[in-house]
Amino acid sequence: MGPFLDFNPFDNLLCILLGISFTVWFTLLLVFIIVPAIFGVSFGIRRLYMKTLLKIFEWATHRIERGAKDNNHLLYKPYSNAIIAKEPTSLEEEINEIRRRGSNRDLDSASEFEMSDIFYFCRRGVESIMDDEVTKRFSAEELESWNLLTRSNYNFQHISLRLTVLWGLGVVIRYGFLLPLRVTLAFTGVGLLVVLTSIIGFLPNGRMKNFFSEQVHLMCYRICVRALTAIITYHDSENKPKNGGICVANHTSPIDVIILASDGCYAMVGQIHGGLMGVIQKSMVKACPHIWFERSEVKDRHLVAKRLSDHVEDTTKLPILIFPEGTCINNTSVMMFKKGSFEIGSTVYPVAIKYDPRFGDAFWNSSQFGMVNYLLRMMSSWAIVCSVWYLPPMTREEGEDAVQFASRVKAAIARQGGLVDLLWDGGLKRGKVKDTFKEEQQKLYSKMLVGTQEDRSLDTPPSSHLN
Amino acid sequence: MGSRASTLLREEEIEEIKKETGFSHSQITRLYSRFTSLDKGENGTLSREDFQRIPELAINPLGDRIINAFFPEGEDQVNFRGFMRTLAHFRPIEDNEKNKDPTASEPLNSRSNKLLFAFRLYDLDRDDKISRDELLQVLRMMVGVNISDEQLGSIADRTIQEADQNGDNSISFNEFIKKVCL
Numbered sequence: 001m002g003p004f005l006d007f008n009p010f011d012n013l014l015c016i017l018l019g020i021s022f023t024v025w026f027t028l029l030l031v032f033i034i035v036p037a038i039f040g041v042s043f044g045i046r047r048l049y050m051k052t053l054l055k056i057f058e059w060a061t062h063r064i065e066r067g068a069k070d071n072n073h074l075l076y077k078p079y080s081n082a083i084i085a086k087e088p089t090s091l092e093e094e095i096n097e098i099r100r101r102g103s104n105r106d107l108d109s110a111s112e113f114e115m116s117d118i119f120y121f122c123r124r125g126v127e128s129i130m131d132d133e134v135t136k137r138f139s140a141e142e143l144e145s146w147n148l149l150t151r152s153n154y155n156f157q158h159i160s161l162r163l164t165v166l167w168g169l170g171v172v173i174r175y176g177f178l179l180p181l182r183v184t185l186a187f188t189g190v191g192l193l194v195v196l197t198s199i200i201g202f203l204p205n206g207r208m209k210n211f212f213s214e215q216v217h218l219m220c221y222r223i224c225v226r227a228l229t230a231i232i233t234y235h236d237s238e239n240k241p242k243n244g245g246i247c248v249a250n251h252t253s254p255i256d257v258i259i260l261a262s263d264g265c266y267a268m269v270g271q272i273h274g275g276l277m278g279v280i281q282k283s284m285v286k287a288c289p290h291i292w293f294e295r296s297e298v299k300d301r302h303l304v305a306k307r308l309s310d311h312v313e314d315t316t317k318l319p320i321l322i323f324p325e326g327t328c329i330n331n332t333s334v335m336m337f338k339k340g341s342f343e344i345g346s347t348v349y350p351v352a353i354k355y356d357p358r359f360g361d362a363f364w365n366s367s368q369f370g371m372v373n374y375l376l377r378m379m380s381s382w383a384i385v386c387s388v389w390y391l392p393p394m395t396r397e398e399g400e401d402a403v404q405f406a407s408r409v410k411a412a413i414a415r416q417g418g419l420v421d422l423l424w425d426g427g428l429k430r431g432k433v434k435d436t437f438k439e440e441q442q443k444l445y446s447k448m449l450v451g452t453q454e455d456r457s458l459d460t461p462p463s464s465h466l467n
Numbered sequence: 468m469g470s471r472a473s474t475l476l477r478e479e480e481i482e483e484i485k486k487e488t489g490f491s492h493s494q495i496t497r498l499y500s501r502f503t504s505l506d507k508g509e510n511g512t513l514s515r516e517d518f519q520r521i522p523e524l525a526i527n528p529l530g531d532r533i534i535n536a537f538f539p540e541g542e543d544q545v546n547f548r549g550f551m552r553t554l555a556h557f558r559p560i561e562d563n564e565k566n567k568d569p570t571a572s573e574p575l576n577s578r579s580n581k582l583l584f585a586f587r588l589y590d591l592d593r594d595d596k597i598s599r600d601e602l603l604q605v606l607r608m609m610v611g612v613n614i615s616d617e618q619l620g621s622i623a624d625r626t627i628q629e630a631d632q633n634g635d636n637s638i639s640f641n642e643f644i645k646k647v648c649l
Contacts, residue, residue: 113622115630115638116647118529118588118605125533126557128523130501135521139504428522437526442611445528449622450614
């Protein structure tokens with residue numbers, strides 16, 4: 001009985017208060033977030049949040065600009081200050097232009113080689129050092145205005161007290177309130193997914209099982225969407241992928257999967273991982289047929305193609321979701337599509353995903369952050385805002401091979417999403433560029449030199465060729 | 468990307484670089500951002516591998532020579548000042564600079580400094596002469612395997628014949644300027 005006599009009445013009060021606040025907290029969570037997620041409705045809270053944030057960002061940028069003007073220097077704006085003055089021309093045109101400017105004589109007697117030819121290669125080389133089209137796709141996009149996150153700030157010096165206070169407030173809100181909320185939701189969503197899909201796995205195969213599996217998947221993905229505070233606008237939903245088709249989209253981060261799968265049901269393709277990912281993958285496949293490969297099978301292209309085509313032929317199975325770039329790109333461009341998924345011959349449903357980087361950059365720079373670090377960054381940004389466009393289905397045309405088909409689809413996605421369409425391979429993130437490109441340049445230049453030689457050799461007697 | 472560089476460029480440094488190279492404040496900031504994004508090792512200097520990671524530079528036939536131009540004699544690392552100094556050669560000549568004080572030292576992007584940069588791309592051993600061998604080397608880099616040794620040799624011979632004026636079978640800087648005539 002001894003210890004109870006020392007029982008402090010405040011502890012009792014504290015326990016009661018904690019109990020009440022937890023209950024209130026969870027009720028609010030349930031009512032405003034989880035229940036709408038189950039039924040797929042929305043109260044519009046997130047959009048209101050987004051509008052408020054935008055107003056605050058505009059004010060913040062305005063303040064920074066004013067501050068910079070007071071200190072009398074220009075702000076660093078990544079896209080407005082072009083540093084290279086050039087128009088795209090071909091190798092031949094430019095070299096001829098350089099030669100014309102350099103020589104006083106007429107170029108009818110086109111000489112084969114001029115020492116000034118190196119200026120062309122020299123200039124192109126230095127231009128690519130100052131700014132190139134490829135390496136900037138592998139790091140997060142630079143913002144023109146500041147969104148109160150230190151991670152996206154290049155102009156930050158102490159401009160005004162108000163701005164710093166606002167930033168501090170932002171930190172408190174994001175890390176103190178939003179982050180714990182989101183982490184709770186994320187655990188809930190993933191936990192429910194694993195548990196419910198395992199339960200559904202016990203049902204006999206048939207329409208009931210498919211129905212429940214779809215509902216469970218949708219519900220859990222919607223909870224995950226709310227866990228990231230993702231505000232998604234879907235366009236042209238009449239073009240949504242149907243069974244027996246392949247859905248292709250541009251790839252920016254693992255979150256792409258959550259965004260697409262919360263609006264429709266897909267069969268995922270991927271490599272089996274260990275750890276938590278592996279647990280999720282194994283339980284998902286109990287409820288509906290996803291395509292998971294062992295690490296060793298991934299290299300075998302025929303096996304991969306066979307499994308994919310078997311899947312699409314069975315029209316009771318869900319459309320496959322594939323990201324043909326093969327790696328995460330920073331959402332300013334679309335890089336080369338690998339042709340594997342375009343060889344299968346089924347209908348392709350292209351989807352364009354464009355993130356609005358003002359609220360939080362979704363790009364996963366896998367060389368900079370691991371997965372957990374990345375997810376924490378996502379959950380401590382303001383929000384993930386994106387637009388999804390479902391493009392009309394495409395099929396391979398007569399006389400078109402897989403590579404051309406892939407390029408056509410890529411161009412359509414780039415056009416819709418407002419992204420730059422690049423021919424470069426996303427694999428350049430980690431690997432070296434193939435020598436064949438250099439050889440092409442050399443061939444083009446040699447043609448310039450040798451081409452004029454051939455014209456010249458028509459005038460000389462044939463005997464001089466024999467040695 | 469830019470915020471990874473914990474050392475933001477200081478105002479004094481920007482002013483010094485401005486004076487030395489003639490780039491504007493925002494151009495310098497922009498190029499500094501570029502420098503840090505290329506600097507994967509995050510040690511404030513670039514190595515040759517950092518340059519070779521740029522695909523458009525790697526497929527340039529003269530890529531290696533251009534990269535070499537950034538590194539001073541015998542060194543393997545270039546810092547931001549050196550980077551800017553080399554890039555300054557390519558800044559376009561602006562009209563308001565043409566009538567500047569003649570006693571001031573020649574700006575980095577003067578016509579003759581630009582030509583010297585190009586000359587040095589040929590003249591690998593820095594003996595102020597482009598020999599037949601050096602010319603052949605550069606030609607070979609630009610055409611790859613598409614032209615035979617003999618043809619290339621005759622192109623080189625013809626070029627030296629046309630440019631060489633003092634008969635030493637190599638091209639000096641002045642002969643180069645006259646030939647290029649820009």
